[in-house]
Amino acid sequence: MNKIFDRKVSRTTFSYLICFCFSCFSMAPIYGASEDGENKTDFIMHHVQDAHEWHFATIGHTHITLPLPVILYEPDEGFHFFMSSDFVDAHHNKIEKDGFYFDDHGHLKAKDGTRVFYDISITKNVASLFISVIILFWVFLSIGKRYKRDPLKAPRGLQSVFEPIIIFIRDEIAKPNIGEKKYEKFMPYLLSVFFFIWFNNLLGLLPGAANLTGNIAVTMTLALFTFVITTFSGNRDYWKHIFNTPGVPWWLKIPVPLMPLVEFIGILTKPFSLMVRLFANITAGHIIIMSLIALVFIFESVYIGPISVLFGLFMNMVELLVAFIQAFVFTLLSAIYFGLAVEEHEHHHEEHKEKLEEASA
Amino acid sequence: MDLITPAFGLIFWQTLIFLVVLFILGKFAWKPILGALKSREASIEEALKSAEKAKEDMANLKADNEKLLAEAKQERDKMLKDAARMGEELKDKAKEDAKAIGDKMIEDARATIESERDEALKQIKDQVAELSLQITEKLIRKNLSDDKSQQELIKDYMKDIKLN
Numbered sequence: 001m002n003k004i005f006d007r008k009v010s011r012t013t014f015s016y017l018i019c020f021c022f023s024c025f026s027m028a029p030i031y032g033a034s035e036d037g038e039n040k041t042d043f044i045m046h047h048v049q050d051a052h053e054w055h056f057a058t059i060g061h062t063h064i065t066l067p068l069p070v071i072l073y074e075p076d077e078g079f080h081f082f083m084s085s086d087f088v089d090a091h092h093n094k095i096e097k098d099g100f101y102f103d104d105h106g107h108l109k110a111k112d113g114t115r116v117f118y119d120i121s122i123t124k125n126v127a128s129l130f131i132s133v134i135i136l137f138w139v140f141l142s143i144g145k146r147y148k149r150d151p152l153k154a155p156r157g158l159q160s161v162f163e164p165i166i167i168f169i170r171d172e173i174a175k176p177n178i179g180e181k182k183y184e185k186f187m188p189y190l191l192s193v194f195f196f197i198w199f200n201n202l203l204g205l206l207p208g209a210a211n212l213t214g215n216i217a218v219t220m221t222l223a224l225f226t227f228v229i230t231t232f233s234g235n236r237d238y239w240k241h242i243f244n245t246p247g248v249p250w251w252l253k254i255p256v257p258l259m260p261l262v263e264f265i266g267i268l269t270k271p272f273s274l275m276v277r278l279f280a281n282i283t284a285g286h287i288i289i290m291s292l293i294a295l296v297f298i299f300e301s302v303y304i305g306p307i308s309v310l311f312g313l314f315m316n317m318v319e320l321l322v323a324f325i326q327a328f329v330f331t332l333l334s335a336i337y338f339g340l341a342v343e344e345h346e347h348h349h350e351e352h353k354e355k356l357e358e359a360s361a
Numbered sequence: 362m363d364l365i366t367p368a369f370g371l372i373f374w375q376t377l378i379f380l381v382v383l384f385i386l387g388k389f390a391w392k393p394i395l396g397a398l399k400s401r402e403a404s405i406e407e408a409l410k411s412a413e414k415a416k417e418d419m420a421n422l423k424a425d426n427e428k429l430l431a432e433a434k435q436e437r438d439k440m441l442k443d444a445a446r447m448g449e450e451l452k453d454k455a456k457e458d459a460k461a462i463g464d465k466m467i468e469d470a471r472a473t474i475e476s477e478r479d480e481a482l483k484q485i486k487d488q489v490a491e492l493s494l495q496i497t498e499k500l501i502r503k504n505l506s507d508d509k510s511q512q513e514l515i516k517d518y519m520k521d522i523k524l525n
Contacts, residue, residue: 049363050371071370105363120370129378136382144390151397152404166394187395188387196382217367221375283364 040297044290048211048283050125051106053084056208063092070108070121072100084121125218128210132200140195169194169331177335182342186335189229193222194331201282201323205316213326214282219275226334227271234341241345242267270337274330281326285319489522 046055054066067085074080086097094102099111108119122130143159155163174183174190200213212218240246242263244253252259292312295304497515 045364050368118369118373120373122374123368123370125371126374129374133378133382137385140386140390140394144386144393147397148393151393151400163398167398170395170398184395188383188391191391192379192383192386196379215368215371216365217371218375220367221372221379225379279365 041291041294044287044294047290048214048286049106050123050210050215050217052087052102052108052121052123054124054127054208054210068122068124068127070119072108072117073120074115074117076116080117124210125212125215128200128203128212129218132196132203132212135203136195136199165194166191173328173332173335177332177339178342179339183335186229186233186338189225190331190335193225193334194327197222197278197330198324198327201327202320204282204286205319205323211283211286214279214286216275216279219279222278222330223271223275226274226337227267229334230270230337230341231267233338235344237343237345238341270333274333278326278330281322285315285322289315289319486522493519493522 052070053068056064056066058064067083070080070082070084070086072080072082080098080100082097082100087095087100087102089095096111099115100108101111103109108121110117139158139162143162146159169190170183170187174187178186197213200218203209204211204213243260245259245263248259289312292308292315295308493515
C-alpha cells in the first residue's frame, strides 16, 4: 500500500516538474498587456532586469504586482524595513517614504544625497532565488535522505531522475577533468552549481518569473566562487606555470615579464568569461522570446500572432536546451579550471633541463 | 547600463544563499548521495566478482568431478582387468596343478607298474630258479651218474634263464 502511494506521489511530482517546464508557453498573454502610450518594447528590458516588486501583468490600468520587502542598511542608523508598495500611491505615482524614493531607473535613492546606505532588498531576483533554493532543498534533501536510508537499493521516483545526471557530472565532468584522485573534494561545489544554474534557468522560463541566471550580479558571484576555489586549490605547479612558465624562451620573462602578465590576465579572464557567458546566453534567450512576442504589438496585426507563437514555441524549446547546456558548460569549465589548478606535472623538470641543453647546444 | 551593472544587494544575497546551499546540500545531499553511489557501485562490483568466482568454482568442481569419475572408471577397468587376469591365472594354475597331479599319478602308476613288474620278474626268476632246482633235483635224482656233459647243459640252461 505504502509502496503504491510512494510511486503515485513520485510520478505526480515528476509530471509537475514537466508541467513546470512547459507552462512557459503561456508567457505570451501575460506580457501582451502593454500599457497605452508606453514604448511597445519597454517590457522586454523591464523583464530581464531586477525590480523591487514582482510585476506579473498589467490589464488595462491595473497592475498585478506582488510587493516585496525593501531592506536598507545604513552604517550609522542600522536597518530600515519597508515594502515596495510604500513607495507608490494608489495611482501608481512614485512617492517618497522616510527620505527615500525610487528614481526613474528603479534605483532607491536618498533625498539627502550625503546619506550612505546599502540596498539589500528582497528584490524580484532575490525572491526568485529563495524559491529556487527551496525547490533545490526539497528535491535533493528528500532524495539524499533516501540514499542515506538504503544506499544499496535501486533508485526510484525523483531519485531516478537525478541519479543519471549526478553520475554524469561525476563521471563525465569531474573525473576526466580533475582526475580520479582529486575530484572528490570538488564534487559538492560542481553539483551545487550545476543544479543551481539549471533549476534557475528553467524557473526563469516560467511566465512572469525572474531572470536570475541572466543577471550579471548572480553570474559574477558564481564565477567568483569558481575563481576563489581555483585560486585556493592551486598547487606549486599551477603558480609556477603562471609566473615562470616552463618551456618558454627566457626573453619573454626577463626583463619585461610578458608571459607572466599574459598568464596572470588569463586567470582573471577565465571567471570573467564564465560570468559573461551565462549572463549573455540566458538574457539573450529571454530577449529573443519577448521580442518575438513584441512583434504583435509592433505590427499591431492579428496575422503576426501565429508567427509569434510558432517562433516563440521554437525558441522556448531551444531555451529548455540552453538551460541545460549553460549549466553544463559552467560546471564543465569550472571543473577544467580546478583540474588545471591541482594538476601534477611530474616530467617538467626533465623537460626543462632538456630544453636548456638544446638551447645551449 | 543597468543590465551589466551588478547590484550590491543581489551579490550579497547570492553569496549568502549560495554558501548556505553549498553547506546544506553538501552535508545532507551530496555526501550521502555520492557515498551511496560509491558503495552501491562497490557492492555491484563485488557481486559481479563473486558471481565470476562462483562460476569458476563451479567449473573447477565440475572438472574435479569429471576427474574423479574418470579415475573411478580407470580404477574399475583396472580391477576388472586384474580380476580377469587373476581368473585366467587361477585357471592356468589349476590346469597346471591338475596336470602335475595327473603326471605324478601317471608317474606313480608307472613306478608301481615298474616295481610290480620287477617284483613279478623276481618272483618268476625265483620260481624259475625253484623250477630249475626242482628240475635239477629231478635230473640229479634220476640220473646221478649222468655224465658231466649233462650238468654243463643244465648250467647253460640256468644262464639262459638268468639272462632272460
